[in-house]
Amino acid sequence: MKKTFRILLLICLSASVNADENPIGFRSATLTDARSDRPLDMVVWYPAKTTAPAQLIADDAVFVGNSAVREAPPTTGDHPLLVLSHGFRGNWSNQAWLASALARQGYIVAAVNHPGTTTHDRSPKAAAQLWQRPADISRVIDAVTAQPEQFGAVSKERIAVAGHSLGGWTALEIAGTRFDPERFAEDCAAHQKLASCSVYKTINVADTPQAKSRISADLSDKRVSAIVSLDLGLSRGMTDASLAALPIPTLVIGAGVPSEELPAQLESANLATRLPSATSQYVEISDASHFSFMSLCKPGAVALLEEDSPGDGIICADGGVRSREVIQQQVVALIDGFLSRSAQN
Numbered sequence: 001m002k003k004t005f006r007i008l009l010l011i012c013l014s015a016s017v018n019a020d021e022n023p024i025g026f027r028s029a030t031l032t033d034a035r036s037d038r039p040l041d042m043v044v045w046y047p048a049k050t051t052a053p054a055q056l057i058a059d060d061a062v063f064v065g066n067s068a069v070r071e072a073p074p075t076t077g078d079h080p081l082l083v084l085s086h087g088f089r090g091n092w093s094n095q096a097w098l099a100s101a102l103a104r105q106g107y108i109v110a111a112v113n114h115p116g117t118t119t120h121d122r123s124p125k126a127a128a129q130l131w132q133r134p135a136d137i138s139r140v141i142d143a144v145t146a147q148p149e150q151f152g153a154v155s156k157e158r159i160a161v162a163g164h165s166l167g168g169w170t171a172l173e174i175a176g177t178r179f180d181p182e183r184f185a186e187d188c189a190a191h192q193k194l195a196s197c198s199v200y201k202t203i204n205v206a207d208t209p210q211a212k213s214r215i216s217a218d219l220s221d222k223r224v225s226a227i228v229s230l231d232l233g234l235s236r237g238m239t240d241a242s243l244a245a246l247p248i249p250t251l252v253i254g255a256g257v258p259s260e261e262l263p264a265q266l267e268s269a270n271l272a273t274r275l276p277s278a279t280s281q282y283v284e285i286s287d288a289s290h291f292s293f294m295s296l297c298k299p300g301a302v303a304l305l306e307e308d309s310p311g312d313g314i315i316c317a318d319g320g321v322r323s324r325e326v327i328q329q330q331v332v333a334l335i336d337g338f339l340s341r342s343a344q345n
Contacts, residue, residue: 023048024103025072026057027150031112031143038132041113042140043092045103046152047079048072057100058093062304063295066100074108074152080339081154083140084111085133087165088199088233091119094294095164101332107339108152110140117166117203127203128211134174134219137161141223158343160226162335164293165262166199168232172271175227175250176220177242181206184237195261196233224248226342228335230293231255233262235271243274249342250275253334255293256286257319283334285327287319292327 025048031040045057050072059065082102084095092111099109113119114133116126126132145154163171173179188197206212228251229235252275254268264284272282285292297316305312318324 022104022106023050023054023072024068024100025050025074025151026068026070029143031139033139036135038115038126038136040115040136040139041092042110042143043112044108044110044144044151045099046108047075047103047106049075058096058295062298062301063093064097064298065295066096068100068103074148074150076153078153078155079106079108080158080160080343081108081110081141081144082160082162082339083137083144084109085137085161085163085167085170086111086114086118087163087167088117088203089119089122090117090164090167090294095162097295097328098162098293098332098335101328102336105336108144108154110144110151112136112140114170124203128205128207129214130203130205131173131214131217131219133166133170134221137170137174138221138223141221156223158225158339159223160228160339160342161224162228162230163232164230165233165290168229169234171227171229172232172235172238172246172250173219174221174224175248176218176246177238178218179215179234179237180239181212181215181237183239184234187236191236191266193260194233194236194263194266196236196267200234200237226250226339228338229253229268229271230331231262231264231268231288231290232271233267235267238271238274240274243271244276246275246279248279249338249345250280251335251338252280252282253293253331254282254284255288255290256284257289259290262290281338285330287321288327288331289314289318291315292318292324293331296324296328 028043052069054067054069056065115121116123161171226249252272254264302313302316
Protein backbone atom coordinates (compact mmCIF):
# COMPACT_ATOMS: atom_id res chain seq x y z
CA MET A 1 0.00 0.00 0.00
CA LYS A 2 2.83 2.42 0.92
CA LYS A 3 4.59 1.71 -2.38
CA THR A 4 1.37 2.33 -4.30
CA PHE A 5 0.83 5.60 -2.43
CA ARG A 6 4.39 6.78 -3.22
CA ILE A 7 3.86 6.02 -6.91
CA LEU A 8 0.57 7.92 -6.94
CA LEU A 9 2.22 10.84 -5.12
CA LEU A 10 5.05 10.95 -7.67
CA ILE A 11 2.52 10.93 -10.52
CA CYS A 12 0.61 13.83 -8.95
CA LEU A 13 3.80 15.80 -8.31
CA SER A 14 4.93 15.15 -11.88
CA ALA A 15 1.61 16.37 -13.25
CA SER A 16 1.84 19.50 -11.10
CA VAL A 17 5.37 20.27 -12.30
CA ASN A 18 4.40 19.71 -15.92
CA ALA A 19 1.47 22.09 -15.57
CA ASP A 20 3.90 24.83 -14.43
CA GLU A 21 6.66 24.08 -16.93
CA ASN A 22 5.04 26.22 -19.59
CA PRO A 23 3.04 28.94 -17.82
CA ILE A 24 1.05 31.30 -20.00
CA GLY A 25 -0.01 34.87 -19.51
CA PHE A 26 -3.25 36.57 -20.49
CA ARG A 27 -4.01 40.21 -21.20
CA SER A 28 -6.99 42.07 -22.59
CA ALA A 29 -7.20 45.48 -24.22
CA THR A 30 -9.51 47.70 -26.23
CA LEU A 31 -8.01 48.89 -29.50
CA THR A 32 -9.04 52.32 -30.73
CA ASP A 33 -8.27 53.95 -34.06
CA ALA A 34 -8.68 57.63 -34.81
CA ARG A 35 -9.39 56.72 -38.44
CA SER A 36 -12.21 54.34 -37.57
CA ASP A 37 -15.14 54.42 -35.18
CA ARG A 38 -14.65 50.73 -34.51
CA PRO A 39 -13.17 49.92 -31.08
CA LEU A 40 -12.00 46.33 -30.83
CA ASP A 41 -11.93 44.05 -27.79
CA MET A 42 -8.69 42.08 -28.03
CA VAL A 43 -7.23 39.35 -25.82
CA VAL A 44 -3.80 37.74 -25.95
CA TRP A 45 -2.36 34.50 -24.54
CA TYR A 46 1.43 34.24 -24.50
CA PRO A 47 4.33 32.25 -22.99
CA ALA A 48 5.05 33.76 -19.58
CA LYS A 49 7.78 33.81 -17.01
CA THR A 50 5.93 33.58 -13.73
CA THR A 51 5.22 31.46 -10.67
CA ALA A 52 1.98 33.30 -9.86
CA PRO A 53 -1.19 31.24 -9.55
CA ALA A 54 -3.27 30.86 -12.71
CA GLN A 55 -6.95 31.76 -13.07
CA LEU A 56 -9.63 30.34 -15.30
CA ILE A 57 -10.22 32.42 -18.43
CA ALA A 58 -13.53 32.33 -20.34
CA ASP A 59 -15.14 30.03 -17.79
CA ASP A 60 -18.91 30.36 -17.42
CA ALA A 61 -22.07 28.36 -16.77
CA VAL A 62 -21.95 26.75 -20.22
CA PHE A 63 -18.31 26.51 -21.28
CA VAL A 64 -15.17 25.16 -19.63
CA GLY A 65 -12.47 27.78 -19.16
CA ASN A 66 -8.69 27.51 -19.54
CA SER A 67 -6.07 28.59 -17.03
CA ALA A 68 -3.60 31.45 -17.47
CA VAL A 69 -1.91 34.09 -15.33
CA ARG A 70 -3.35 37.53 -15.86
CA GLU A 71 -0.87 40.34 -16.60
CA ALA A 72 2.11 37.99 -16.32
CA PRO A 73 5.46 39.13 -17.78
CA PRO A 74 6.23 37.45 -21.14
CA THR A 75 9.22 35.22 -21.76
CA THR A 76 12.19 36.44 -23.78
CA GLY A 77 12.92 35.50 -27.39
CA ASP A 78 10.84 35.63 -30.55
CA HIS A 79 7.58 33.71 -30.84
CA PRO A 80 5.25 32.88 -33.73
CA LEU A 81 1.98 34.83 -33.68
CA LEU A 82 -1.43 33.34 -34.41
CA VAL A 83 -4.51 35.58 -34.61
CA LEU A 84 -7.94 33.99 -34.18
CA SER A 85 -11.18 35.10 -35.84
CA HIS A 86 -14.51 33.89 -34.42
CA GLY A 87 -17.63 32.86 -36.31
CA PHE A 88 -20.92 34.71 -36.85
CA ARG A 89 -22.33 35.78 -33.48
CA GLY A 90 -19.38 34.18 -31.72
CA ASN A 91 -16.68 35.82 -29.62
CA TRP A 92 -13.02 35.54 -28.69
CA SER A 93 -13.71 32.98 -25.95
CA ASN A 94 -14.98 30.35 -28.42
CA GLN A 95 -11.45 29.24 -29.29
CA ALA A 96 -9.84 29.84 -25.90
CA TRP A 97 -9.04 26.11 -25.80
CA LEU A 98 -6.93 26.46 -28.96
CA ALA A 99 -5.30 29.69 -27.82
CA SER A 100 -4.18 28.34 -24.46
CA ALA A 101 -2.93 25.05 -25.93
CA LEU A 102 -0.78 26.78 -28.54
CA ALA A 103 0.46 29.41 -26.10
CA ARG A 104 1.81 26.55 -23.96
CA GLN A 105 3.70 25.39 -27.04
CA GLY A 106 5.39 28.75 -27.53
CA TYR A 107 2.93 30.77 -29.61
CA ILE A 108 1.60 34.22 -28.93
CA VAL A 109 -2.12 33.87 -29.66
CA ALA A 110 -4.41 36.87 -30.04
CA ALA A 111 -8.16 36.98 -30.60
CA VAL A 112 -10.63 39.77 -31.28
CA ASN A 113 -14.37 40.41 -31.17
CA HIS A 114 -15.56 41.59 -34.59
CA PRO A 115 -18.16 44.38 -34.11
CA GLY A 116 -21.57 43.57 -35.55
CA THR A 117 -20.98 39.84 -35.83
CA THR A 118 -20.06 39.08 -32.24
CA THR A 119 -22.14 37.84 -29.31
CA HIS A 120 -22.35 41.16 -27.51
CA ASP A 121 -22.47 43.49 -30.53
CA ARG A 122 -24.95 42.68 -33.27
CA SER A 123 -25.23 46.14 -34.77
CA PRO A 124 -26.72 45.69 -38.28
CA LYS A 125 -24.63 48.57 -39.63
CA ALA A 126 -21.36 47.10 -38.36
CA ALA A 127 -22.31 43.56 -39.40
CA ALA A 128 -22.95 44.66 -42.99
CA GLN A 129 -19.37 45.91 -43.23
CA LEU A 130 -17.99 42.42 -43.58
CA TRP A 131 -14.85 43.76 -45.27
CA GLN A 132 -13.84 45.23 -41.91
CA ARG A 133 -13.15 41.79 -40.46
CA PRO A 134 -9.75 41.33 -42.17
CA ALA A 135 -8.89 44.91 -41.19
CA ASP A 136 -9.67 44.01 -37.57
CA ILE A 137 -7.07 41.24 -37.80
CA SER A 138 -4.49 43.66 -39.21
CA ARG A 139 -5.10 46.01 -36.30
CA VAL A 140 -4.50 43.16 -33.87
CA ILE A 141 -1.22 42.31 -35.61
CA ASP A 142 -0.21 45.98 -35.34
CA ALA A 143 -1.02 46.09 -31.63
CA VAL A 144 0.68 42.84 -30.63
CA THR A 145 3.87 43.37 -32.64
CA ALA A 146 4.22 46.91 -31.26
CA GLN A 147 4.16 45.81 -27.60
CA PRO A 148 6.75 43.07 -26.96
CA GLU A 149 6.98 44.17 -23.33
CA GLN A 150 3.33 43.21 -22.89
CA PHE A 151 2.97 40.08 -25.00
CA GLY A 152 6.46 38.97 -25.99
CA ALA A 153 8.41 39.56 -29.19
CA VAL A 154 6.81 38.36 -32.43
CA SER A 155 8.78 36.51 -35.09
CA LYS A 156 7.82 38.72 -38.06
CA GLU A 157 8.26 35.81 -40.48
CA ARG A 158 5.77 33.64 -38.60
CA ILE A 159 2.45 35.46 -38.45
CA ALA A 160 -0.60 33.27 -39.08
CA VAL A 161 -4.38 33.65 -38.94
CA ALA A 162 -6.93 30.97 -38.06
CA GLY A 163 -10.69 31.32 -38.16
CA HIS A 164 -13.80 29.32 -37.41
CA SER A 165 -16.85 29.51 -39.70
CA LEU A 166 -17.11 33.15 -40.82
CA GLY A 167 -13.68 33.52 -39.24
CA GLY A 168 -12.38 31.04 -41.82
CA TRP A 169 -13.63 33.36 -44.55
CA THR A 170 -11.83 36.20 -42.75
CA ALA A 171 -8.56 34.25 -42.73
CA LEU A 172 -8.78 33.51 -46.45
CA GLU A 173 -9.56 37.15 -47.26
CA ILE A 174 -6.56 38.43 -45.34
CA ALA A 175 -4.42 35.87 -47.19
CA GLY A 176 -5.41 37.31 -50.57
CA THR A 177 -8.54 35.58 -51.84
CA ARG A 178 -11.21 37.70 -53.53
CA PHE A 179 -14.95 37.47 -52.92
CA ASP A 180 -17.45 37.91 -55.75
CA PRO A 181 -20.93 38.84 -54.42
CA GLU A 182 -22.56 38.12 -57.78
CA ARG A 183 -21.08 34.64 -57.91
CA PHE A 184 -22.20 34.02 -54.35
CA ALA A 185 -25.76 35.19 -55.03
CA GLU A 186 -26.04 32.86 -58.03
CA ASP A 187 -24.69 29.93 -56.00
CA CYS A 188 -27.10 30.60 -53.15
CA ALA A 189 -30.01 30.40 -55.58
CA ALA A 190 -28.98 26.78 -56.17
CA HIS A 191 -28.04 26.01 -52.53
CA GLN A 192 -30.63 27.82 -50.47
CA LYS A 193 -30.21 25.63 -47.37
CA LEU A 194 -26.59 26.63 -46.78
CA ALA A 195 -26.12 28.53 -43.53
CA SER A 196 -23.63 30.84 -45.22
CA CYS A 197 -26.36 32.02 -47.61
CA SER A 198 -28.82 32.81 -44.83
CA VAL A 199 -26.15 34.58 -42.77
CA TYR A 200 -25.05 36.66 -45.75
CA LYS A 201 -28.65 37.62 -46.45
CA THR A 202 -29.29 38.42 -42.78
CA ILE A 203 -26.41 40.87 -42.50
CA ASN A 204 -27.23 42.41 -45.90
CA VAL A 205 -23.61 42.86 -46.99
CA ALA A 206 -23.70 43.89 -50.64
CA ASP A 207 -26.84 46.02 -50.86
CA THR A 208 -25.19 48.98 -52.64
CA PRO A 209 -22.62 49.32 -55.46
CA GLN A 210 -20.15 50.77 -52.95
CA ALA A 211 -20.61 47.82 -50.60
CA LYS A 212 -20.14 45.35 -53.46
CA SER A 213 -16.92 47.10 -54.37
CA ARG A 214 -15.63 46.99 -50.79
CA ILE A 215 -16.44 43.31 -50.25
CA SER A 216 -14.83 42.27 -53.54
CA ALA A 217 -11.63 44.32 -53.02
CA ASP A 218 -8.19 43.04 -52.10
CA LEU A 219 -8.32 42.77 -48.29
CA SER A 220 -4.97 41.05 -47.82
CA ASP A 221 -2.20 41.74 -45.32
CA LYS A 222 1.20 40.72 -46.68
CA ARG A 223 2.57 40.07 -43.19
CA VAL A 224 0.43 36.92 -42.88
CA SER A 225 2.50 33.86 -43.82
CA ALA A 226 0.00 31.00 -43.24
CA ILE A 227 -3.71 30.52 -42.56
CA VAL A 228 -6.03 27.90 -41.09
CA SER A 229 -9.79 27.58 -41.64
CA LEU A 230 -11.99 25.61 -39.27
CA ASP A 231 -15.21 24.49 -40.99
CA LEU A 232 -15.56 27.80 -42.81
CA GLY A 233 -18.54 29.35 -44.56
CA LEU A 234 -18.99 31.69 -47.58
CA SER A 235 -16.16 29.97 -49.45
CA ARG A 236 -18.36 29.39 -52.49
CA GLY A 237 -18.30 33.12 -53.21
CA MET A 238 -14.53 33.18 -53.57
CA THR A 239 -13.16 33.39 -57.09
CA ASP A 240 -11.38 30.40 -58.60
CA ALA A 241 -8.55 32.60 -59.85
CA SER A 242 -7.75 34.11 -56.43
CA LEU A 243 -7.85 30.71 -54.72
CA ALA A 244 -5.63 29.10 -57.33
CA ALA A 245 -3.11 31.91 -56.87
CA LEU A 246 -3.19 31.99 -53.06
CA PRO A 247 0.43 32.73 -52.19
CA ILE A 248 0.71 31.26 -48.68
CA PRO A 249 0.30 27.81 -47.08
CA THR A 250 -3.28 26.98 -46.14
CA LEU A 251 -4.72 24.32 -43.84
CA VAL A 252 -8.41 23.59 -44.30
CA ILE A 253 -10.12 21.52 -41.59
CA GLY A 254 -13.68 20.41 -42.24
CA ALA A 255 -16.31 18.90 -39.95
CA GLY A 256 -17.42 15.53 -41.30
CA VAL A 257 -20.66 15.09 -39.35
CA PRO A 258 -23.47 15.30 -41.96
CA SER A 259 -25.15 18.71 -42.08
CA GLU A 260 -27.60 20.31 -44.49
CA GLU A 261 -26.55 23.81 -43.48
CA LEU A 262 -22.77 23.37 -43.53
CA PRO A 263 -21.93 20.23 -45.49
CA ALA A 264 -18.20 19.69 -45.80
CA GLN A 265 -18.50 18.67 -49.45
CA LEU A 266 -19.96 22.06 -50.40
CA GLU A 267 -17.77 24.24 -48.19
CA SER A 268 -14.41 23.05 -46.82
CA ALA A 269 -13.88 20.13 -49.22
CA ASN A 270 -14.98 22.22 -52.19
CA LEU A 271 -12.61 24.99 -51.15
CA ALA A 272 -9.72 22.53 -50.88
CA THR A 273 -10.14 21.42 -54.52
CA ARG A 274 -9.65 25.01 -55.66
CA LEU A 275 -6.49 25.72 -53.67
CA PRO A 276 -2.91 25.07 -54.89
CA SER A 277 -2.19 21.43 -54.06
CA ALA A 278 1.49 22.13 -53.36
CA THR A 279 0.82 24.58 -50.54
CA SER A 280 -2.52 23.49 -49.11
CA GLN A 281 -3.70 20.63 -46.91
CA TYR A 282 -7.23 19.38 -46.32
CA VAL A 283 -8.27 17.32 -43.32
CA GLU A 284 -11.84 16.24 -42.70
CA ILE A 285 -12.57 15.07 -39.17
CA SER A 286 -15.37 12.55 -39.53
CA ASP A 287 -16.77 12.85 -35.99
CA ALA A 288 -16.45 16.63 -35.68
CA SER A 289 -19.49 18.87 -35.96
CA HIS A 290 -19.40 22.56 -36.81
CA PHE A 291 -19.45 23.29 -33.09
CA SER A 292 -16.64 20.91 -32.15
CA PHE A 293 -14.31 23.87 -32.72
CA MET A 294 -15.89 25.77 -29.83
CA SER A 295 -15.08 25.37 -26.15
CA LEU A 296 -15.94 22.25 -24.14
CA CYS A 297 -19.46 22.26 -22.70
CA LYS A 298 -20.07 21.70 -19.00
CA PRO A 299 -22.55 19.13 -17.64
CA GLY A 300 -25.99 20.69 -17.80
CA ALA A 301 -24.97 23.14 -20.52
CA VAL A 302 -27.48 21.79 -23.05
CA ALA A 303 -30.39 22.40 -20.69
CA LEU A 304 -29.23 25.96 -20.02
CA LEU A 305 -28.83 26.70 -23.72
CA GLU A 306 -32.22 25.23 -24.59
CA GLU A 307 -33.92 27.20 -21.83
CA ASP A 308 -32.39 30.44 -23.08
CA SER A 309 -32.91 29.75 -26.78
CA PRO A 310 -34.57 26.50 -27.94
CA GLY A 311 -32.38 24.71 -30.46
CA ASP A 312 -29.08 26.13 -29.20
CA GLY A 313 -28.27 22.88 -27.41
CA ILE A 314 -26.76 21.75 -30.69
CA ILE A 315 -23.74 23.88 -29.78
CA CYS A 316 -22.66 21.08 -27.42
CA ALA A 317 -23.19 18.27 -29.96
CA ASP A 318 -20.34 16.39 -31.63
CA GLY A 319 -20.30 13.27 -33.77
CA GLY A 320 -20.72 10.86 -30.89
CA VAL A 321 -17.60 8.80 -31.65
CA ARG A 322 -15.03 10.72 -29.62
CA SER A 323 -15.32 13.44 -27.01
CA ARG A 324 -14.89 17.08 -28.01
CA GLU A 325 -11.75 17.19 -25.89
CA VAL A 326 -10.12 14.42 -27.95
CA ILE A 327 -11.21 16.02 -31.23
CA GLN A 328 -9.67 19.30 -30.13
CA GLN A 329 -6.41 17.60 -29.21
CA GLN A 330 -6.27 16.39 -32.79
CA VAL A 331 -6.98 19.89 -34.09
CA VAL A 332 -4.23 21.43 -31.95
CA ALA A 333 -1.73 18.85 -33.22
CA LEU A 334 -2.79 19.45 -36.84
CA ILE A 335 -2.42 23.22 -36.56
CA ASP A 336 0.87 23.12 -34.67
CA GLY A 337 2.34 20.64 -37.15
CA PHE A 338 1.14 22.63 -40.14
CA LEU A 339 2.47 25.95 -38.87
CA SER A 340 5.81 24.37 -37.93
CA ARG A 341 6.22 22.85 -41.40
CA SER A 342 5.17 26.11 -43.06
CA ALA A 343 7.91 27.95 -41.19
CA GLN A 344 10.54 25.55 -42.53
CA ASN A 345 9.60 26.05 -46.20
